[in-house]
Amino acid sequence: MAEQRPGRTERLRSRRAARRERYEAFFDPRFLASAGLATSLAFLFQPSLVVRAIMFALFFIAAVASGKRVSPLATLLVGLGIVAANLLVPVGKVLYHLGPMAVTQFALLDGLGKAVTFEGLIHISKASIPPTLRLPGRFGSIVASAFVYYDRIVEYRGNLRPSSLMTDVDALMLKVWEEPATSARAEPSPSHSRLGNILLIAVTGLALGALVLRFAQG
Amino acid sequence: MLTERRWNDRADITALLGAFCFFLSAVEYMVPKPLPFMRLGIANLPILLATDLLPLPWYLVLALVKVIGMSVISGSLFSYVALFSLAGTMTSAMVMWLSRKAFGDLISAIGVSILGAVSSNAVQIFLARVVVFGEAARLIAPAFLAMGLLTGIALGVFAERFVAVSLWYARAAGAAARGGAAARGGDGG
Numbered sequence: 001m002a003e004q005r006p007g008r009t010e011r012l013r014s015r016r017a018a019r020r021e022r023y024e025a026f027f028d029p030r031f032l033a034s035a036g037l038a039t040s041l042a043f044l045f046q047p048s049l050v051v052r053a054i055m056f057a058l059f060f061i062a063a064v065a066s067g068k069r070v071s072p073l074a075t076l077l078v079g080l081g082i083v084a085a086n087l088l089v090p091v092g093k094v095l096y097h098l099g100p101m102a103v104t105q106f107a108l109l110d111g112l113g114k115a116v117t118f119e120g121l122i123h124i125s126k127a128s129i130p131p132t133l134r135l136p137g138r139f140g141s142i143v144a145s146a147f148v149y150y151d152r153i154v155e156y157r158g159n160l161r162p163s164s165l166m167t168d169v170d171a172l173m174l175k176v177w178e179e180p181a182t183s184a185r186a187e188p189s190p191s192h193s194r195l196g197n198i199l200l201i202a203v204t205g206l207a208l209g210a211l212v213l214r215f216a217q218g
Numbered sequence: 219m220l221t222e223r224r225w226n227d228r229a230d231i232t233a234l235l236g237a238f239c240f241f242l243s244a245v246e247y248m249v250p251k252p253l254p255f256m257r258l259g260i261a262n263l264p265i266l267l268a269t270d271l272l273p274l275p276w277y278l279v280l281a282l283v284k285v286i287g288m289s290v291i292s293g294s295l296f297s298y299v300a301l302f303s304l305a306g307t308m309t310s311a312m313v314m315w316l317s318r319k320a321f322g323d324l325i326s327a328i329g330v331s332i333l334g335a336v337s338s339n340a341v342q343i344f345l346a347r348v349v350v351f352g353e354a355a356r357l358i359a360p361a362f363l364a365m366g367l368l369t370g371i372a373l374g375v376f377a378e379r380f381v382a383v384s385l386w387y388a389r390a391a392g393a394a395a396r397g398g399a400a401a402r403g404g405d406g407g
Contacts, residue, residue, distance in 0.1 A: 033295075040296040068293050085354040114350055121297035129293045135286070142233050143283055143290075149237030150287075154244075166383045173386040177234055180224065 020067025027200065028192040029133040035200035036128020042207035043120055049113050051210055056120035062127035070126065079115040086111030148181035225393035228276045235264035235271075236283035243288045259335050259369045261288065265311050266331050266377050267387065269318040271394045281311040298349055302342050310338035327381065328374030335370030339363055 043059075046052045063070045092106025135143050153176055160168045224230060243261040261284065268280055285304045289295035294303075314334035317325055339362050347355035381387055 036296055066293075082350055085351040085357070088354040088357070089352055110352070118298055118350055122294060122299060125289075125296040125300070126293035129290055129295045131290065131293075133290055138229075139279070139282070142229055142236070142279065143287055145230070145233035146236035146240065146283055146287055149234050150240045153237055153241045166380050169380065170384040170386050173234070173238075173384070176237070177224075177230075177386065180227075180230060181233055 016067050016069070018067070019065060023066045024130050024132060026193045027130070027196040029130045031192075031197050031200055032128050032130060033133050035204045036124055038204045039128070039207040040121060040124050042204075042211045043124060044117065046211055046214065048214055049109065049116065051214065052113070052116050052120065055207065055210075056116045056123070059120050059123035059127060063123040066127045066130075068126040070123070075119050075123075079119055082115040082118060083108070083111035086114065145181035149176055152176045225389055226397060228272060231271060231390060232268075232276050232280045232283060235268055235280055236287055238264040239280075239284035240287050240291055243284075244291065259306075259310075259338060259366065260373060262307070262310055262331075262334060262338070263373050263377060265307070266314060266327060266334065266373060267381070269314055269330065271387075271390050273397075274315065277311065277315060278308075281307050298345075301349075302345055305345055306338040306342045309341045310334035313337040326374065327377040328371060331374030331377060332367060332370035335366040335373065336363060339366035 043052060043055050046055065060070065060075070087101060087103055087107050090102045090104040090107055091110070092104040094102045095105055095108065096103050134140060153172065156172055156175065158168065158171060158175065160172070239261045242263060246258055246260050265277075265281055265284065268277055272280060285300065285307050286295070288303060289300040292299070294300050311334070314330050317330050317333050321329075343355055343359045343362055346358070347353070351358070381391075
């Protein structure tokens with residue numbers, strides 16, 4: 001039994017990596033990020049908790065499809081923690097008692113709203129920010145150079161021993177900095193699916209449409 | 219071979235320190251935490267080291283590179299986590315910078331680090347109160363501030379020792395000092 005565990009973990013990891021590869025090939029990174037930003041705003045300002053809960057579920061699915069690490073258990077526990085923290089201060093009509101704690105209507109709905117918003121934004125962000133995203137301008141080029149150095153740090157094969165940590169870290173910094181990082185990172189391939197862009201426009205349109213409809217209804 | 223010009227390239231030094239922020243952030247990511255924004259703060263170490271290396275505009279760019287880069291790596295750019303990170307990092311960066319410039323050699327890296335860590339955590343508790351927890355945020359405040367104090371001390375000790383032995387830091391600090399002196403000479407003339 002014990003030998004089966006690493007095999008299953010490895011299979012899950014390789015499936016996630018394959019999902020990630022497909023997802024990143026399908027969407028243009030800047031288009032995806034722009035759509036993610038617009039959808040996040042539509043989600044954040046959506047007044048209906050039900051619509052926000054539906055959007056949260058879709059964001060969760062999108063985050064899983066993106067191949068990013070998504071833990072349903074962590075999502076559930078963090079969400080429950082936020083709701084529980086909000087219930088500690090009773091506000092509104094008492095619905096029922098959980099031991100010594102009064103569960104109040106306003107505190108419960110407020111906590112649920114905050115939990116759904118908090119977790120929903122994390123998932124839409126995961127789904128819409130690919131690691132291949134490159135920011136424009138001078139600031140973007142500094143961030144890109146930092147990523148080049150980051151790759152070198154991760155690939156560094158020298159030792160980092162607790163007994164000589166300071167000098168080892170210093171050696172790492174000198175090694176990583178030997179060559180300038182400018183223009184060392186290749187730009188991502190521009191060959192992304194047009195269908196991906198159409199899908200992003202449709203999703204963003206739906207999210208914004210739901211927001212406008214809700215405000216139109218008053 | 220590292221030329222003198224490279225040591226004076228603020229953008230390059232900012233990028234390298236930013237990369238170390240990303241790396242330490244990735245290390246921190248592996249440490250379990252009760253809430254996504256509750257971080258130990260070890261990724262602030264390069265910002266602590268940069269107080270004597272970079273002029274204020276580049277120092278703030280480094281803080282921003284850290285927030286944006288970490289948010290891209292973790293995919294949290296559009297979430298409250300990025301907001302917590304932005305508020306915590308910018309506050310702690312400004313507090314560390316001001317305390318270093320105000321007190322100079324009268325304050326150690328440990329003191330600067332503690333001020334930065336505690337101020338960062340205080341701002342994050344305030345945001346947690348507004349955004350997530352409401353009044354119940356006061357329940358997590360003591361533990362969160364105590365954690366800031368401990369990690370502040372640990373980072374400060376590491377920074378003091380690193381500055382004492384690092385060749386990279388000595389050369390970068392030397393270039394920064396020469397650059398600062400040249401700028402003051404230019405201002406005066």
